Amino acid sequence: MKSSDSRHSQPIPFRGYNVLKLRPRSAAGKGTDVAEARHQVTKGFNGRLMSARALAAVVAVVLALPLLGQEPDQRPDATVLCYHIVESPSDERMEISRETFRQHLQYLEMTGYNVIPLQHLYEYVAGKRESIPPNAVVITIDDGWTSAYTEAFPELKKRNFPFTLFIYPNIIGKTSIALSWDQIKEMADAGADIQSHSFSHPFLTKRRHPSLDDAKYAAWLQRELADSKRIIEKKVGNKVRFLAYPYGDYDTRVAAFAAKAGYDAALTCDFGKVKVGSNPLRMKRFVIDKRMSFADFRRYLGAGAMQLADVTPKPGDSKDPVTVVSARIPNHEQLDPTSVGLAVLSLGDVVPYAYDATTGSISVEIDEKPETLRGKYHRAVVWARDAKSGKRVEASWTFRFPEEVPQPQQPAAIAARLTPAAGVATGAPTANERR
Numbered sequence: 001m002k003s004s005d006s007r008h009s010q011p012i013p014f015r016g017y018n019v020l021k022l023r024p025r026s027a028a029g030k031g032t033d034v035a036e037a038r039h040q041v042t043k044g045f046n047g048r049l050m051s052a053r054a055l056a057a058v059v060a061v062v063l064a065l066p067l068l069g070q071e072p073d074q075r076p077d078a079t080v081l082c083y084h085i086v087e088s089p090s091d092e093r094m095e096i097s098r099e100t101f102r103q104h105l106q107y108l109e110m111t112g113y114n115v116i117p118l119q120h121l122y123e124y125v126a127g128k129r130e131s132i133p134p135n136a137v138v139i140t141i142d143d144g145w146t147s148a149y150t151e152a153f154p155e156l157k158k159r160n161f162p163f164t165l166f167i168y169p170n171i172i173g174k175t176s177i178a179l180s181w182d183q184i185k186e187m188a189d190a191g192a193d194i195q196s197h198s199f200s201h202p203f204l205t206k207r208r209h210p211s212l213d214d215a216k217y218a219a220w221l222q223r224e225l226a227d228s229k230r231i232i233e234k235k236v237g238n239k240v241r242f243l244a245y246p247y248g249d250y251d252t253r254v255a256a257f258a259a260k261a262g263y264d265a266a267l268t269c270d271f272g273k274v275k276v277g278s279n280p281l282r283m284k285r286f287v288i289d290k291r292m293s294f295a296d297f298r299r300y301l302g303a304g305a306m307q308l309a310d311v312t313p314k315p316g317d318s319k320d321p322v323t324v325v326s327a328r329i330p331n332h333e334q335l336d337p338t339s340v341g342l343a344v345l346s347l348g349d350v351v352p353y354a355y356d357a358t359t360g361s362i363s364v365e366i367d368e369k370p371e372t373l374r375g376k377y378h379r380a381v382v383w384a385r386d387a388k389s390g391k392r393v394e395a396s397w398t399f400r401f402p403e404e405v406p407q408p409q410q411p412a413a414i415a416a417r418l419t420p421a422a423g424v425a426t427g428a429p430t431a432n433e434r435r
């Protein structure tokens with residue numbers, strides 16, 4: 001199959017870890033994804049580079065699956081996340097804290113998710129791309145508030161996460177909390193994907209505009225969709241192919257107009273996963289709002305339950321020194337051994353871990369100076385792929401390092417976010433996992 005993006009015409013490596021990078025526009029066409037994937041695999045999954053033979057075996061198995069009559073709905077799906085504002089006073093409903101945003105990204109980065117560009121998901125959905133990596137996530141940010149530049153962009157850039165910004169030109173540069181075209185251009189030059197959120201952010205369906213007759217409505221709608229596309233293309237210089245319906249308000253007629261105005265795909269606010277064969281003009285998203293806990297976030301990403309035993313340190317334990325974090329997976333035979341991983345989120349980076357597929361034991365050594373970790377709660381996450389269903393499963397628990405060194409100024413936000421866990425979570429988040 002032909003990909004419309006020649007930079008990524010090779011099949012996506014199946015075991016890569018965040019292999020699809022935010023890359024500056026000036027670097028387009030340079031470097032190869034394969035080299036990146038090899039580099040990233042050293043960080044991922046089993047914490048060691050997979051041998052070429054083993055990789056070939058995995059690829060062979062994956063390629064053979066369609067021949068074995070695999071159901072289409074067992075092919076990888078993706079979650080599209082929709083953010084609005086990170087710490088800004090304009091719309092409290094959709095505002096999330098800087099810490100929450102960072103926590104989401106850290107979790108995606110460290111626990112086996114693969115952040116992919118919207119373009120790749122569109123190609124996959126439309127049958128123009130063979131596959132996407134497992135646990136695929138697309139990050140989108142709506143509207144065009146300055147926090148996209150001041151808060152979100154630095155965090156996304158730091159992690160090389162690709163993302164799409166849906167803006168509506170009518171607000172750009174017009175208020176103190178709206179982005180400027182210069183800021184948008186800077187993000188685009190660094191690899192951000194700038195797309196359309198209509199021209200002035202109105203409700204788009206006809207029933208919201210009863211005073212307009214059909215002809216007037218058609219002309220108005222055409223302007224909202226086409227003007228936005230034209231202006232963004234002119235100001236930013238990238239091709240605008242995607243539309244996010246304002247307020248998620250759309251119907252068959254709006255979708256048809258979007259296609260007519262030249263959009264390849266359009267995104268809704270309907271909750272759900274995006275699968276191969278989904279209607280590209282009705283792509284579902286998972287809208288993040290401030291009432292959502294971290295446990296909700298993880299649950300909505302779709303992980304099923306996983307059993308853990310013999311966790312060290314024990315939940316709530318604070319014995320010194322903690323040098324190893326480990327757990328045993330009782331039903332490990334049901335898991336794909338190449339997919340099992342462990343991360344301690346507060347370490348902030350992927351630390352190599354050891355997994356013994358014969359016993360289901362997984363562990364990570366902590367050699368970081370414990371001073372920086374003292375007096376805080378830490379969350380360990382274990383994840384894997386169920387061998388039969390291909391679905392992600394996950395469990396987590398929290399533990400605490402003893403507080404011997406006084407913390408002069410522990411930020412209130414962190415203290416409030418982390419609460420002690422009384423027991424080991426088994427996938428379905430419990431009340432004590434909530435922020």
Ligand SMILES: [Zn+2]
Pocket residue numbers: 142143197201246247
């Ligand atoms: Zn919006």
